[in-house]
Amino acid sequence: MISKIVRGAVLTGVLVAFSAPIVANAADAPKTKAECKKAKDMKWDKTTKTCVKK
Numbered sequence: 001m002i003s004k005i006v007r008g009a010v011l012t013g014v015l016v017a018f019s020a021p022i023v024a025n026a027a028d029a030p031k032t033k034a035e036c037k038k039a040k041d042m043k044w045d046k047t048t049k050t051c052v053k054k
Helices: 002-028 033-038
Strands: 042-045 050-053
Touching: 033 042, 033 050
Parallel strands: none
Antiparallel strands: 042 050
16 A cells, blocks of 8 residues: 555656656747747747747
């Protein structure tokens, strides 16, 4: 019983640790063409209308 609780807690911790940087990067990504032009190492993709890495 306790091993299931510990296993669940460890799994939750690992998932949070790996998902936090992904969410942080998504929030910082430029959303408009003007912001994308200012960003370093980024370019505007006309087909998807998003800012992507060069």
